[in-house]
Amino acid sequence: MAQRIDVKDLDIYYGDFHAVADVSMTIDPRSVTAFIGPSGCGKSTFLRTLNRMHEVIPGARVEGTVAMEGVDLYGDDIDPVAVRRQVGMVFQRPNPFPTMSIQENVLAGVKLVNKRISKADAADLVEQSLVGANLWNEVKDRLDKPGAGLSGGQQQRLCIARAIAVKPDVLLMDEPCSALDPISTLAIEDLIAELKQSYTIVIVTHNMQQAARVSDRTAFFNIAGTGKPGRLIEMGDTGTMFSSPTEKATEDYISGRFG
Amino acid sequence: MTSTAPPTARATPARRRRTPRDRGMNRAFRLVSTGSGALILAVLAAVAIFLVARAWPALTTPGAEIAQDVGWFPADASFLSFVGPLVFGTLLAAVLALVMAVPLSIGIALFISHYAPRRLATALGYAVDLLAAIPSVVYGLWGAMTLVGFVGPIWEWLASFLGWIPLFEGPAATPARVMLTAAVVLAVMILPIITAVCREVFLQTPKLHEEAALALGATRWEMIRTAVLPFARSGIVSGAMLGLGRALGETMAVLMILSPGFLYSFAILQAGQQQTIAANIAAQYADAAPIGVSTLIATGLALFVITMAVNMAARAIVARRKDFSGAN
Ligand SMILES: Nc1ncnc2c1ncn2[C@@H]1O[C@H](COP(=O)(O)OP(=O)(O)O)[C@@H](O)[C@H]1O
Ligand SMILES: [Mg+2]
Numbered sequence: 411m412a413q414r415i416d417v418k419d420l421d422i423y424y425g426d427f428h429a430v431a432d433v434s435m436t437i438d439p440r441s442v443t444a445f446i447g448p449s450g451c452g453k454s455t456f457l458r459t460l461n462r463m464h465e466v467i468p469g470a471r472v473e474g475t476v477a478m479e480g481v482d483l484y485g486d487d488i489d490p491v492a493v494r495r496q497v498g499m500v501f502q503r504p505n506p507f508p509t510m511s512i513q514e515n516v517l518a519g520v521k522l523v524n525k526r527i528s529k530a531d532a533a534d535l536v537e538q539s540l541v542g543a544n545l546w547n548e549v550k551d552r553l554d555k556p557g558a559g560l561s562g563g564q565q566q567r568l569c570i571a572r573a574i575a576v577k578p579d580v581l582l583m584d585e586p587c588s589a590l591d592p593i594s595t596l597a598i599e600d601l602i603a604e605l606k607q608s609y610t611i612v613i614v615t616h617n618m619q620q621a622a623r624v625s626d627r628t629a630f631f632n633i634a635g636t637g638k639p640g641r642l643i644e645m646g647d648t649g650t651m652f653s654s655p656t657e658k659a660t661e662d663y664i665s666g667r668f669g
Numbered sequence: 670m671t672s673t674a675p676p677t678a679r680a681t682p683a684r685r686r687r688t689p690r691d692r693g694m695n696r697a698f699r700l701v702s703t704g705s706g707a708l709i710l711a712v713l714a715a716v717a718i719f720l721v722a723r724a725w726p727a728l729t730t731p732g733a734e735i736a737q738d739v740g741w742f743p744a745d746a747s748f749l750s751f752v753g754p755l756v757f758g759t760l761l762a763a764v765l766a767l768v769m770a771v772p773l774s775i776g777i778a779l780f781i782s783h784y785a786p787r788r789l790a791t792a793l794g795y796a797v798d799l800l801a802a803i804p805s806v807v808y809g810l811w812g813a814m815t816l817v818g819f820v821g822p823i824w825e826w827l828a829s830f831l832g833w834i835p836l837f838e839g840p841a842a843t844p845a846r847v848m849l850t851a852a853v854v855l856a857v858m859i860l861p862i863i864t865a866v867c868r869e870v871f872l873q874t875p876k877l878h879e880e881a882a883l884a885l886g887a888t889r890w891e892m893i894r895t896a897v898l899p900f901a902r903s904g905i906v907s908g909a910m911l912g913l914g915r916a917l918g919e920t921m922a923v924l925m926i927l928s929p930g931f932l933y934s935f936a937i938l939q940a941g942q943q944q945t946i947a948a949n950i951a952a953q954y955a956d957a958a959p960i961g962v963s964t965l966i967a968t969g970l971a972l973f974v975i976t977m978a979v980n981m982a983a984r985a986i987v988a989r990r991k992d993f994s995g996a997n
């Protein structure tokens with residue numbers, strides 16, 4: 411299930427704008443990897459190259475390789491649609507489909523692959539995914555109500571349920587808690603700790619306590635100035651990164667926020 | 670027929686300093702907006718009253734008496750049996766036009782909003798807007814002089830291969846001054862407005878939801894089905910209703926193309942079968958006796974009622990799944 415990702419010499423562009431330069435890193439399976447760094451340094455941009463969502467923006471392109479268990483996701487014969495089924499994504503703002511009920515939302519991705527899923531199987535999958543997203547108890551009596559009627563935190567967990575319902579290998583999360591209150595944030599952090607048993611998880615966060623709490627490894631990105639590309643400064647075990655980083659920039663950033 | 674909402678109790682004003690100028694502007698704005706609302710209702714009421722008052726003689730006079738003064742009124746008819754086929758013909762023309770125009774409009778609008786490269790999309794958008802600017806007389810001329818000749822062989826082919834479907838029952842008339850030709854012209858006429866409305870709502874689909882679908886592994890078409898079309902549903906209905914409204918009331922194009930008849934007939938390839946209310950008014954108005962004019966106005970009243978009913982039905986459709994509308 412969970413898969414290892416090797417990124418090598420990745421350069422990311424928006425048209426002529428070089429947004430992220432020369433990133434190489436390894437992301438371990440069954441672990442949580444956190445991306446931190448000042449805003450605008452390209453964390454989201456880089457994250458979106460891991461499921462080929464970057465290229466849906468007109469003019470956006472990528473150079474380099476992103477290999478999942480040795481297979482380059484940007485290879486000639488790779489279908490981006492297939493990549494996105496394998497690598498799920500949760501966005502910064504909860505985005506359940508407003509015209510769908512809670513149940514339909516959970517099944518939205520599944521229905522794309524398997525149109526004729528039986529009623530019983532669908533019900534099982536809905537329960538299993540919502541349980542997996544720690545949302546089942548709160549919504550089991552109103553599965554046919556609109557997903558947009560839930561609270562922000564519940565909507566975000568609904569989006570997680572929708573992402574894991576298609577059984578991806580990797581789960582990408584772009585600041586999944588930044589629009590949520592502290593209680594919902596804790597609920598999602600607990601959930602991440604559970605999900606890492608079965609998935610490779612990559613999370614972008616601007617909250618360093620959160621990175622310290624949930625992640626096994628941390629990558630620090632920085633940007634030299636506006637108009638310059640963002641770069642990966644260093645990456646290591648979260649404990650080491652926060653106690654004794656090798657790079658001065660990392661230390662400045664971390665201590666600046668903590669101090 | 671329409672009642673204004675009762676003035677709602679105003680919330681207690683927050684304690685906040687307002688300059689007299691502010692207050693003046695507020696009052697002026699309220700006056701202007703209430704005034705325009707009232708004006709619309711007044712105009713609507715005036716039209717309704719005019720229609721009912723002028724139609725009254727025709728509605729209360731026995732058909733046989735109307736027929737004595739009015740050549741085109743059938744001797745053995747009542748007003749209802751006279752207006753019935755006209756209502757039927759009007760609805761048939763409008764529905765046929767809608768059936769052709771809506772899928773095409775959705776397709777064009779989707780192409781412009783989600784498939785075409787930016788430059789082509791802009792050019793196509795302009796072309797569609799230009800179509801909307803062509804006066805209906807021109808459409809009528811084009812239909813009567815060019816299209817009628819062009820579709821003739823196609824209609825004959827339809828009649829000979831699909832003639833077993835009552836709609837396409839032959840023999841197809843030559844020249845093709847038939848309902849299907851008129852409906853094609855109507856469809857072309859309502860295409861721009863429906864396309865324009867659809868394109869706008871498609872473009873307004875939140876990026877957030879489009880990306881949600883793509884990130885789940887949707888192809889572009891699946892993304893459109895999951896995120897764009899459901900979001901745009903009420904907009905599509907509104908666009909279709911605008912088009913339907915225009916098709917129901919369209920006069921010149923039908924008048925210039927259709928060879929009229931007064932039957933409840935689904936034979937859209939044969940001549941002399943149906944007529945629409947608007948085209949019939951235009952055709953008979955010039956040389957009608959007073960009671961004849963009244964009869965025509967009564968048919969106009971029927972058209973008014975149909976249009977209102979269609980609009981209300983559309984509203985009901987749009988409101989039905991409000992919870993799921995995406996406004997949260
Ligand atoms: N859709 C886009 N088109 C052009 N430039 C973009 C787009 N999205 C982001 N960028 C630019 O890419 C850089 C990195 O942005 P982003 O990845 O959002 O940073 P972060 O997530 O670390 O805050 C920024 O300079 C930003 O302006
Ligand atoms: Mg970001």
